[in-house]
Amino acid sequence: MRRIAACVALVLLAACQQEPAAPKPAQTTAAAASNAPRPGRYRVTMQVKAVRFPGMTERVARQASTLFGGTGQVSEFCLTTEQANQGREAFFRRQVQGDCRYDRFTAKGDKLDAVLICQTGKGMSARSELTGSFTPTASQVAIRTTSEVPGSPGGGMVMDAEVVTERMGDCT
Numbered sequence: 327m328r329r330i331a332a333c334v335a336l337v338l339l340a341a342c343q344q345e346p347a348a349p350k351p352a353q354t355t356a357a358a359a360s361n362a363p364r365p366g367r368y369r370v371t372m373q374v375k376a377v378r379f380p381g382m383t384e385r386v387a388r389q390a391s392t393l394f395g396g397t398g399q400v401s402e403f404c405l406t407t408e409q410a411n412q413g414r415e416a417f418f419r420r421q422v423q424g425d426c427r428y429d430r431f432t433a434k435g436d437k438l439d440a441v442l443i444c445q446t447g448k449g450m451s452a453r454s455e456l457t458g459s460f461t462p463t464a465s466q467v468a469i470r471t472t473s474e475v476p477g478s479p480g481g482g483m484v485m486d487a488e489v490v491t492e493r494m495g496d497c498t
Contacts, residue, residue, distance in 0.1 A: 337469055348436075361495075362410050362411055362412075362413055362414070362462070363405060363417045363462055363498070364405075364410060365409070366404070366406050366463075366495060366496050367404050367497050368402065368403055368404075368405055368492065368493055369401075369402050369494050370402070370403070370491045371490045372398050372486060374398075374485060374486070375486040375487055376484075376485065377483060378481075379405070379484075387441060404496075405417070406497070414433040415433065418433075418438070418440070418456070425442065425443075425446075427442070427443055428442055428443075429441040429442070436459050436460055436461060437458075437459055438456060438459065438465070438467060439457055440455075440457075442454040444474070449476045450473060450474060450475050451474045451477065453473065454470065455469070456469050458489075463493035464491060464492045464493065465489075466488065466489075467489045467491075468486070468487075469485075469486070470484065470485075470486050471485045
């Protein structure tokens with residue numbers, strides 16, 4: 327169980343606590359403006375729903391999900407007007423930090439469909455499929471991440487998580 331906890335914690339830390347990737351230049355199209363989030367202070371809550379490793383028993387899978395499910399990891403950030411004008415892709419890129427790139431990113435209407443590829447260090451890589459919805463002040467995104475973890479039993483893991491972002495008010 328400790329090995330599972332260490333691997334999951336390492337993947338989460340590697341993907342969530344590195345310096346932000348540089349945002350893309352400001353978008354100027356009407357589509358980007360209509361997709362733009364509203365500037366302000368945002369709270370991001372990430373909750374792990376399930377963790378699975380090859381060969382993991384159902385009992386250990388339930389324990390791992392419980393261990394990382396809980397109340398979730400919470401962080402906050404201030405989104406400036408300039409950042410908001412960069413559009414929805416830059417907004418989601420800000421939340422998924424590190425050595426990552428979008429393989430696919432579609433934000434149409436209020437729906438999100440994306441695939442994010444990350445190099446998380448020490449030979450690990452992760453492919454995350456993101457699906458969800460958003461408004462100018464909130465988003466709810468389901469993420470299924472498949473990670474390649476060299477040296478782990480079966481070589482990797484699958485993690486299902488949910489990320490909820492909500493505008494809390496103006497930046498101070």
